[in-house]
Amino acid sequence: MSxxxxxxxxPRAARPRSAAPAAERAARVLLEVHAATGDEGGxxxxxxxxxxxxxxxxxxxxxxxxxxLTDPVDGATLQAAAVRIADAGALDELMHLTALHPPRLDxxxxxxxxxxxxxxxxxxxxxxxxxxxxxxxxxxxLDAHPTAHALLLPLRYGDRVLGLLEVVRRRPGRRFTxxxxxxxxxxxxxxxxxxxxxxxxxxxxxxARRERVLAAVxxxxxEALRHPEELVRDVVRAVSExxxxxxxxxxxxxxVDQLGPGAVHHPDxxxxxxxxxFLLGERPGGFVxxxxxxxxxxxxAPAIGSLxxxxxxxxxxxxxxxxxxxxxxxxxxxPLGVLVAGRPAGVFxxxxxxxxxxxxxxxxxxxxNAALLAATRASARRHEAVVQHSTDMLMLxxxxxxxxxxxxxxxxxxxxEIGRSxxxxxxxxxxxLVVEAFARVTASQGETTTTDVRVRMRDxxxxxxxxxxxxxxxxxxxxxxxxxxxDVTDEREAARALQLQARQQAVLAGIGxxxxxxxxxxxxxxxxxxxxxxVLGTDSTGLLELMPEGDLLVRAGTLKSxxxxxTRIVPxxxxxxxxxxxxxxxxxxYLDHPESWRRLAEPFGVRSGVVLPVxxxxxxxxxxxxxxxxxRRFSQVxxxxxxxxxxVLAGAVHRARQDRARRLEEVELH
Numbered sequence: 001m002s003x004x005x006x007x008x009x010x011p012r013a014a015r016p017r018s019a020a021p022a023a024e025r026a027a028r029v030l031l032e033v034h035a036a037t038g039d040e041g042g043x044x045x046x047x048x049x050x051x052x053x054x055x056x057x058x059x060x061x062x063x064x065x066x067x068x069l070t071d072p073v074d075g076a077t078l079q080a081a082a083v084r085i086a087d088a089g090a091l092d093e094l095m096h097l098t099a100l101h102p103p104r105l106d107x108x109x110x111x112x113x114x115x116x117x118x119x120x121x122x123x124x125x126x127x128x129x130x131x132x133x134x135x136x137x138x139x140x141x142l143d144a145h146p147t148a149h150a151l152l153l154p155l156r157y158g159d160r161v162l163g164l165l166e167v168v169r170r171r172p173g174r175r176f177t178x179x180x181x182x183x184x185x186x187x188x189x190x191x192x193x194x195x196x197x198x199x200x201x202x203x204x205x206x207x208a209r210r211e212r213v214l215a216a217v218x219x220x221x222x223e224a225l226r227h228p229e230e231l232v233r234d235v236v237r238a239v240s241e242x243x244x245x246x247x248x249x250x251x252x253x254x255x256v257d258q259l260g261p262g263a264v265h266h267p268d269x270x271x272x273x274x275x276x277x278f279l280l281g282e283r284p285g286g287f288v289x290x291x292x293x294x295x296x297x298x299x300x301a302p303a304i305g306s307l308x309x310x311x312x313x314x315x316x317x318x319x320x321x322x323x324x325x326x327x328x329x330x331x332x333x334x335p336l337g338v339l340v341a342g343r344p345a346g347v348f349x350x351x352x353x354x355x356x357x358x359x360x361x362x363x364x365x366x367x368x369n370a371a372l373l374a375a376t377r378a379s380a381r382r383h384e385a386v387v388q389h390s391t392d393m394l395m396l397x398x399x400x401x402x403x404x405x406x407x408x409x410x411x412x413x414x415x416x417e418i419g420r421s422x423x424x425x426x427x428x429x430x431x432x433l434v435v436e437a438f439a440r441v442t443a444s445q446g447e448t449t450t451t452d453v454r455v456r457m458r459d460x461x462x463x464x465x466x467x468x469x470x471x472x473x474x475x476x477x478x479x480x481x482x483x484x485x486x487d488v489t490d491e492r493e494a495a496r497a498l499q500l501q502a503r504q505q506a507v508l509a510g511i512g513x514x515x516x517x518x519x520x521x522x523x524x525x526x527x528x529x530x531x532x533x534x535v536l537g538t539d540s541t542g543l544l545e546l547m548p549e550g551d552l553l554v555r556a557g558t559l560k561s562x563x564x565x566x567t568r569i570v571p572x573x574x575x576x577x578x579x580x581x582x583x584x585x586x587x588x589x590y591l592d593h594p595e596s597w598r599r600l601a602e603p604f605g606v607r608s609g610v611v612l613p614v615x616x617x618x619x620x621x622x623x624x625x626x627x628x629x630x631x632r633r634f635s636q637v638x639x640x641x642x643x644x645x646x647x648v649l650a651g652a653v654h655r656a657r658q659d660r661a662r663r664l665e666e667v668e669l670h
Contacts, residue, residue: 423435
């Protein structure tokens, strides 16, 4: 049994029970309970409440007793929360039988509640005729010991049965009186109310704890875009402090190279070190590998010992845990690692495991966003390296703009002839800019001017160059205007690309932030469509959900006439191809494509577009489409941006389904 069942204090001297009315006796017992469980510091723990109530009751009515409560893990079995049995042999037998065959809630407490509508079931040996309301395990125990009389009281609170109060007398002839029954009934009612209050208090505490942990995770999500390793460390610390458990994360795959193997936190350095060795030194096929394969795993003593025995360099006593809960971190179907929480005493309640699940979901999303941003930054750094290592061109011109000298690389690259005017390689539209720059530089007498113009290269290409002109006509050694020409075509395009990527990152961050906090998916979908449409500069963007009937429902769009939430589209051959193959389709001009694509585009007056599948758990959830009224080529950067937006939206839909499922479970539990 996982509940503590320490022996209660020895019974006090018997009171003259018959000398006082039942109401007075009940009041005296409840007064003792109140005195022992004062509300200083909030409601007491359930086991404390049960021990105090049972001790006070038995001091009044005499006999032995046990309080059974529902198991905090599975909620289906009964466990002894408090026991007072004078006969040591009987106590050992009870512990042995209930360890082998834990009583079930439906067999014991609820069965007794059905058989005792007034709240008390009075039994007298022999038990024949009453056995159907008792679990067979308890009936065997009663038959094996000289028990003559028993009181069974279901602990009810409203429509809920929280457990069972059992009082027995072993000597025949000492039946329970009506006063004894009345006192026991009052104690059972008081205990049930106290247990319900304690459960409510614990629910409020767990809810507050959940909010604190999620707030800590939310505060560090933005930091993950800059320092993912700090996010892992902060989340481990937050979960450890709020659960009062040792918590560690072991990363796998490419994340090990980026962030190291993981992080562990616990106030006791020895325990933290033991869990770290357990996570990193476990042999293949152990607890961590099972979590990676199964998604989540919860074990308790004595199974912990076998897990520790499977770790390298850690003896079975080196990790003093009674329970461990592991959950896989994953993004887009790929495992990122495992979060493991261990508890040195007790088990992880269902609400605590749900909290860990939510934290893992958010941490996985944050790490995935960090990976996407790191890839974008790496791409930006590559562009910057290309710009920084570009080759400059150098030439000298006279006061009339004729070329007098040029470097070999300049002559090899630019369509330039010595003795000819430099205006010859400048595109006609930019020649006035060059004339104006010459006038400025000659009037400045030695100062430098910079101008961007487009020039024609020897291979026929037109390139944008930055021309830095320095007037050295007065310098006898030079007597020329020095032109340093740098090809800035890639730099200008990279700058525009960086600006576009910055806007894309801001939009993705906004969509990701809303995905974590949005309460209505339709609002998120509408925001995403308008944001994507604004960044790409397309004429329309829409999001369609694939319905069970096979048609597509318009969930969001930038066109007011798109019939959001009402219009359904029956996929033709073109859209059916996207749905069946689950791949992106890009159309630069619908007029150049088969008739099915032209029929799709003509009603909306569009000429180009891209259609991407939104994939959720390996299946197509819907489509995102962007269209333009003119022919257009979508770059790979734009396609990657759209794919990332679809991934974020799919994650939001997945989390919304999980939240709805958890709420339904909570409603069923409460």
